[in-house]
Amino acid sequence: MTLAADKIADESADLLAHLIRNACVNDGTPESGFESRSADVLAQYLGDTGLDLERYAAQPGRENLVARIEGSDPTAPTLLLMGHTDVVPVNPDGWRRDPFAGEIIDGEVWGRGAVDMLNLTATMAVAFRHLALSGFRPRGTLIYLAVADEENLGTWGAEHLLTRENEAVAADYVVTEAGGFQMPNAKGPRLPVIVGEKGSYWCRITVRGTPGHASQPFRTDNALVTAAEVVRRVAEYQPKARILDEWRRYVSELELAPELEAALVDPDRVLEAVRHLEPLGFARLAHACTHTTFSPNVVQGGSKINVIPDRIAIDVDVRALPGVAPLDVDAMLKEALGDMASRVEIEAPRGQEGSRTPFDTPLADALSRVTQALVPGSKIIPRLTGGGTDARYFRWKGVPSYGFALHSRRIPYTEYPLMFHGNNERVDTETLRLSATMWEALCRDFLA
Numbered sequence: 001m002t003l004a005a006d007k008i009a010d011e012s013a014d015l016l017a018h019l020i021r022n023a024c025v026n027d028g029t030p031e032s033g034f035e036s037r038s039a040d041v042l043a044q045y046l047g048d049t050g051l052d053l054e055r056y057a058a059q060p061g062r063e064n065l066v067a068r069i070e071g072s073d074p075t076a077p078t079l080l081l082m083g084h085t086d087v088v089p090v091n092p093d094g095w096r097r098d099p100f101a102g103e104i105i106d107g108e109v110w111g112r113g114a115v116d117m118l119n120l121t122a123t124m125a126v127a128f129r130h131l132a133l134s135g136f137r138p139r140g141t142l143i144y145l146a147v148a149d150e151e152n153l154g155t156w157g158a159e160h161l162l163t164r165e166n167e168a169v170a171a172d173y174v175v176t177e178a179g180g181f182q183m184p185n186a187k188g189p190r191l192p193v194i195v196g197e198k199g200s201y202w203c204r205i206t207v208r209g210t211p212g213h214a215s216q217p218f219r220t221d222n223a224l225v226t227a228a229e230v231v232r233r234v235a236e237y238q239p240k241a242r243i244l245d246e247w248r249r250y251v252s253e254l255e256l257a258p259e260l261e262a263a264l265v266d267p268d269r270v271l272e273a274v275r276h277l278e279p280l281g282f283a284r285l286a287h288a289c290t291h292t293t294f295s296p297n298v299v300q301g302g303s304k305i306n307v308i309p310d311r312i313a314i315d316v317d318v319r320a321l322p323g324v325a326p327l328d329v330d331a332m333l334k335e336a337l338g339d340m341a342s343r344v345e346i347e348a349p350r351g352q353e354g355s356r357t358p359f360d361t362p363l364a365d366a367l368s369r370v371t372q373a374l375v376p377g378s379k380i381i382p383r384l385t386g387g388g389t390d391a392r393y394f395r396w397k398g399v400p401s402y403g404f405a406l407h408s409r410r411i412p413y414t415e416y417p418l419m420f421h422g423n424n425e426r427v428d429t430e431t432l433r434l435s436a437t438m439w440e441a442l443c444r445d446f447l448a
């Protein structure tokens with residue numbers, strides 16, 4: 001690495017370590033997170049740019065930070081780089097390092113948020129500051145946005161800003177987490193860009209029975225026994241597959257055997273094709289990208305070992321393909337339960353719809369140019385994801401929004417899914433350098 005490259009890596013690692021140490025843990029309660037501490041760190045870091053920094057809080061202690069470099073041409077597009085400052089809770093038992101110490105060990109920054117997504121929140125800020133200090137005067141406006149509360153639906157962050165402070169965050173294009181993990185390929189590394197997310201709905205099915213003495217269970221109406229069959233039917237249920245264009249394009253880039261590729265994009269054959277497919281991680285992804293999925297995860301009920309239970313509640317996590325509405329989910333659950341549907345209560349599904357964004361845009365063209373310069377022979381490819389990000393709030397408004405970053409190959413792309421919300425979250429400093437350099441190059445290319 002050159003001296004300048006070293007400096008970018010060090011500066012990014014240092015800022016990231018600060019954000020990790022702030023431990024802005026969002027446990028879902030309004031008074032958790034306290035992201036204002038990281039808004040302070042970022043404001044201090046960007047302080048010497050001389051730019052006005054704006055802060056917005058929908059909830060005490062949960063500030064969002066906005067910085068902007070105003071463009072010279074009002075007709076040129078505005079690009080918004082968005083990172084969140086909150087992280088999910090940890091169980092330190094499974095970690096080899098202190099999750100909130102922000103240690104830098106052997107070229108890797110360790111801690112909760114290292115890949116979700118304080119790494120990007122930090123490298124976006126580093127690129128933004130370097131652009132500002134270099135006197136970058138683009139045609140289009142550049143906005144840096146650090147949001148709170150992404151890990152609990154964005155109520156106090158992106159959602160609040162887009163509904164109440166739209167002027168501050170109005171943009172034509174958005175980039176946020178995640179993506180850009182290098183996938184080795186015979187034709188050169190493939191770099192996935194997230195262009196769509198599944199919706200997530202939480203559903204509760206309540207099963208009723210008749211209480212009685214457990215010493216005589218014969219011909220009783222035991223709610224738990226009925227619930228077991230409900231769980232079995234929900235877990236087994238497969239709604240008809242739907243092949244989205246994003247999935248078709250993704251599969252076409254993977255250099256798979258032609259028969260397999262054809263089966264993975266055929267709604268009538270994809271389920272059979274993934275049943276015994278290896279590796280397992282790819283089989284799960286292929287299934288999730290082509291189906292609305294149903295996972296029964298929590299059961300509550302029963303009171304005492306000698307009492308036949310009269311009420312069992314089953315919570316089902318439903319991940320719906322974009323375009324699937326709550327009414328559709330309700331209909332699918334009824335189909336899954338068949339003749340049992342009339343014997344249970346299905347609460348109206350609560351949650352949010354998925355989102356999609358076009359891949360053929362000037363921003364994707366710019367991403368393609370800058371990534372090819374940084375990773376020769378690489379190619380960006382569109383991808384869907386099961387997890388939700390704040391990008392959906394922009395996509396729902398029709399703003400093209402991508403999930404992207406640029407990662408080195410030091411940590412294999414197959415390991416990243418395990419680190420999101422998992423144990424031993426960490427990122428290498430070469431990835432930080434690549435991402436920061438990529439953001440800067442993207443802004444210079446796209447906004448010039």
Ligand SMILES: [Zn+2]
Nearest residue numbers: 116117150177
């Ligand atoms: Zn995240």
